[in-house]
Amino acid sequence: MAYLDHAATTPVRPEAREAMLPWLGDRTGNPSGAHRLARDARRAIDDARDVFAERTGFAPGDIVFTAGGSEADNLAVFGVLDAQVDEHPGATAVCPATEHHAVLEAVEHRAGRVVGVGADGRVDLDRLAAALDDDVVLVSVMAANNETGVIADLPAVLDLVDERAPRALVHTDAVQAFTWLDLPERTTAPSGRRVDLLSLSAHKFGGPQGVGVLAVRPGTPLRPQLLGGGQERGRRSGTQNVAGIVGAAAAADVAARTRAETVARAGAQRDRLADGLHDAVEGLVETGLAGSGAERDRSGKVAGSCHVCIPGIEAEALLVLLEDHDVFASAASSCASGAQDPSHVLAAMGVPRELAGGSLRLSLGWSTTDADIDTALEAVPAAVERLRAFAPTSHAGARP
Amino acid sequence: MRVLVAMSGGVDSSVAAALLQEQGHDVVGVTMKLWGGESDSGCCSVSDVDDARRVADQLGIDHHVFNFGDDFTRDVIEPYVADHAAGRTPNPCIECNRHLKFDRLLHRAEALGFDTVATGHHVRLATDGAGRPHLARAADAAKDQSYVLYVVAGDVLDRVSFPVGDMPKDEVRAHAARLGLRTASKPDSQDVCFITSVEGRRGFLEDRIEYTPGRVVDATGREVGRVDAVELVTVGQRRGLGLGGNPTPRYAVDVDVATATVTIGDRSALRSGTVDLTDVVWAHDPVEGPVLAQCSAHGTPHPARVVPDEAGGATVTFDEPQRRLAPGQSVVLYRGDLVVGGGIATR
Numbered sequence: 001m002a003y004l005d006h007a008a009t010t011p012v013r014p015e016a017r018e019a020m021l022p023w024l025g026d027r028t029g030n031p032s033g034a035h036r037l038a039r040d041a042r043r044a045i046d047d048a049r050d051v052f053a054e055r056t057g058f059a060p061g062d063i064v065f066t067a068g069g070s071e072a073d074n075l076a077v078f079g080v081l082d083a084q085v086d087e088h089p090g091a092t093a094v095c096p097a098t099e100h101h102a103v104l105e106a107v108e109h110r111a112g113r114v115v116g117v118g119a120d121g122r123v124d125l126d127r128l129a130a131a132l133d134d135d136v137v138l139v140s141v142m143a144a145n146n147e148t149g150v151i152a153d154l155p156a157v158l159d160l161v162d163e164r165a166p167r168a169l170v171h172t173d174a175v176q177a178f179t180w181l182d183l184p185e186r187t188t189a190p191s192g193r194r195v196d197l198l199s200l201s202a203h204k205f206g207g208p209q210g211v212g213v214l215a216v217r218p219g220t221p222l223r224p225q226l227l228g229g230g231q232e233r234g235r236r237s238g239t240q241n242v243a244g245i246v247g248a249a250a251a252a253d254v255a256a257r258t259r260a261e262t263v264a265r266a267g268a269q270r271d272r273l274a275d276g277l278h279d280a281v282e283g284l285v286e287t288g289l290a291g292s293g294a295e296r297d298r299s300g301k302v303a304g305s306c307h308v309c310i311p312g313i314e315a316e317a318l319l320v321l322l323e324d325h326d327v328f329a330s331a332a333s334s335c336a337s338g339a340q341d342p343s344h345v346l347a348a349m350g351v352p353r354e355l356a357g358g359s360l361r362l363s364l365g366w367s368t369t370d371a372d373i374d375t376a377l378e379a380v381p382a383a384v385e386r387l388r389a390f391a392p393t394s395h396a397g398a399r400p
Numbered sequence: 401m402r403v404l405v406a407m408s409g410g411v412d413s414s415v416a417a418a419l420l421q422e423q424g425h426d427v428v429g430v431t432m433k434l435w436g437g438e439s440d441s442g443c444c445s446v447s448d449v450d451d452a453r454r455v456a457d458q459l460g461i462d463h464h465v466f467n468f469g470d471d472f473t474r475d476v477i478e479p480y481v482a483d484h485a486a487g488r489t490p491n492p493c494i495e496c497n498r499h500l501k502f503d504r505l506l507h508r509a510e511a512l513g514f515d516t517v518a519t520g521h522h523v524r525l526a527t528d529g530a531g532r533p534h535l536a537r538a539a540d541a542a543k544d545q546s547y548v549l550y551v552v553a554g555d556v557l558d559r560v561s562f563p564v565g566d567m568p569k570d571e572v573r574a575h576a577a578r579l580g581l582r583t584a585s586k587p588d589s590q591d592v593c594f595i596t597s598v599e600g601r602r603g604f605l606e607d608r609i610e611y612t613p614g615r616v617v618d619a620t621g622r623e624v625g626r627v628d629a630v631e632l633v634t635v636g637q638r639r640g641l642g643l644g645g646n647p648t649p650r651y652a653v654d655v656d657v658a659t660a661t662v663t664i665g666d667r668s669a670l671r672s673g674t675v676d677l678t679d680v681v682w683a684h685d686p687v688e689g690p691v692l693a694q695c696s697a698h699g700t701p702h703p704a705r706v707v708p709d710e711a712g713g714a715t716v717t718f719d720e721p722q723r724r725l726a727p728g729q730s731v732v733l734y735r736g737d738l739v740v741g742g743g744i745a746t747r
Contacts, residue, residue, distance in 0.1 A: 338453070353470075
């Protein structure tokens with residue numbers, strides 16, 4: 001089996017599972033309680049807070065635990081906008097068209113400004129500049145894209161915002177970035193300006209599903225979206241998922257400590273995979289390459305991302321054939337029905353709809369082996385060949 | 401055999417999948433995502449996909465969802481709108497069968513290594529005197545769907561399967577209930593999947609075409625009424641023509657969008673002895689001679705004679721004059737219970 005869908009979700013790391021088990025077994029306690037067992041649970045999540053603070057460049061008190069990355073993104077957008085709406089009725093948010101739906105839908109829900117990107121998927125600083133004015137209170141740019149792996153130049157974004165909308169906050173969805181990038185480094189401008197809000201999702205770096213983080217600088221006006229007992233300093237009510245948070249922190253810690261090694265190993269595996277596909281699949285186009293694409297410069301992408309567009313085939317069919325050969329990957333995003341939806345990211349990059357229909361995302365991670373790459377290099381070209389041989393002809397019985 | 405079963409989330413396709421599995425085939429279910437907009441029911445709403453998926457889970461078979469929305473828009477929705485704008489009354493379910501279920505899906509199935517595509521349609525396969533396969537009327541006459549399937553013809557008939565076609569509907573439900581399938585008592589979907597009961601055909605088209613107000617005239621050309629939208633008037637329609645109360649019933653006998661004119665006539669004017677068909681699909685070779693002609697999904701078949709022409713059309717002459725067809729409607733031709741062909745009525 002070749003699991004090449006780490007961008008969708010990652011296997012739970014053994015360290016995370018070990019850390020969680022006691023909290024799924026004998027240990028119990030509600031972190032909001034007063035007695036010792038409750039305090040033990042509180043300590044466990046506060047220790048987790050310290051881990052995330054260190055790994056994101058925030059303070060422990062800045063860390064808000066959520067039920068996932070989407071909730072963290074929603075909290076960032078709605079939390080910031082809602083906090084401004086009374087004093088600043090025209091307050092609006094800006095984001096690029098390539099953001100994850102959890103940011104995009106939230107921004108669009110509040111009639112925010114969505115800006116186009118370049119053909120390479122990178123933020124177009126001119127277009128972003130044109131969208132910035134005194135009404136903008138939040139700019140959200142993801143640190144790495146979930147489909148294409150493209151890394152954002154957040155320092156440039158921070159500088160631009162300082163110049164054009166100095167009172168705006170900057171949020172980054174770092175869900176796909178944590179595994180691959182040193183976040184404090186990547187989210188700080190030369191001027192020293194840092195991002196104000198940052199989202200994470202545990203199941204993307206070897207933690208369990210159902211746990212996320214929104215890191216928020218102190219003093220950031222943020223209206224909570226979940227009201228109740230006032231947990232997380234009033235920013236996100238609800239009993240914390242102790243087992244999940246403990247597992248998330250264990251995973252985050254290992255991921256950060258082994259990051260350099262993971263980047264080197266996965267990067268080499270990814271290069272072998274991508275280069276091999278270039279050789280074996282005629283007409284294949286690799287996504288997210290820097291420059292003209294001629295030199296296969298992948299430096300602008302995270303190390304585990306291999307995203308290609310294959311002319312003449314349909315991603316949906318390709319994924320079924322790959323599954324039959326125990327290769328697990330994805331294309332764009334699935335809608336609620338489970339069907340593949342056309343990629344809004346590729347559309348924003350100007351990739352023609354039909355070519356985008358042949359997109360394939362192979363994403364590597366902490367557990368990817370060389371054997372996985374071998375399997376994929378065998379299965380993908382064979383599947384493509386079969387689909388190209390069966391390419392649909394004109395419809396029988398069609399009306400003129 | 402490897403069989404791909406199109407599962408709409410209804411009881412018929414649920415049982416079709418179950419039967420094929422019982423027969424020992426290697427079965428995989430698929431639901432096609434066709435319409436992304438509002439719908440009451442039909443094959444496209446998420447809860448129907450969930451039903452199909454959970455039935456597949458109960459049967460222990462794989463289930464996929466294929467997004468054919470672009471094809472559906474191009475091959476069903478857009479022609480539906482264009483036909484209405486031109487004064488025709490199409491049957492979109494027939495176009496969906498023609499382009500999606502038995503073309504697009506068949507190609508996908510073949511590419512994925514399936515031998516056959518099966519559906520839960522109430523229709524049977526039978527052979528003619530020459531041993532060739534034909535669609536044939538279902539065992540349950542009230543549920544017979546052969547009319548909307550006439551576009552399934554030729555070689556395609558070798559690659560399709562209709563497991564519930566020889567079962568009465570209540571037996572289908574009983575089988576589902578015996579297996580504990582969650583769709584056993586789910587009501588059948590009634591209407592066109594992309595039109596909601598709230599907005600109706602009128603509301604759907606209103607967003608997409610500009611209605612032309614028109615005159616209603618009698619046979620002499622004298623104006624006797626007005627309508628807001630000639631595009632919504634169907635041949636055979638009696639109400640909504642802006643006519644005053646009249647002892648003699650009068651019907652729309654012709655709709656001309658170009659001149660925004662609806663011509664009305666009495667019952668005899670509504671009758672016609674012949675209808676010309678275009679886009680004729682023959683089960684195998686063109687047929688000439690006596691047939692039974694059915695003009696609506698559950699209409700009475702009428703004795704007639706068919707003469708094919710060279711341009712891919714045919715003329716159908718009824719033994720007894722029948723109610724005029726609205727242009728765009730299909731006429732399906734049977735010999736006995738077997739479908740021999742069908743086509744679309746012209747003006």
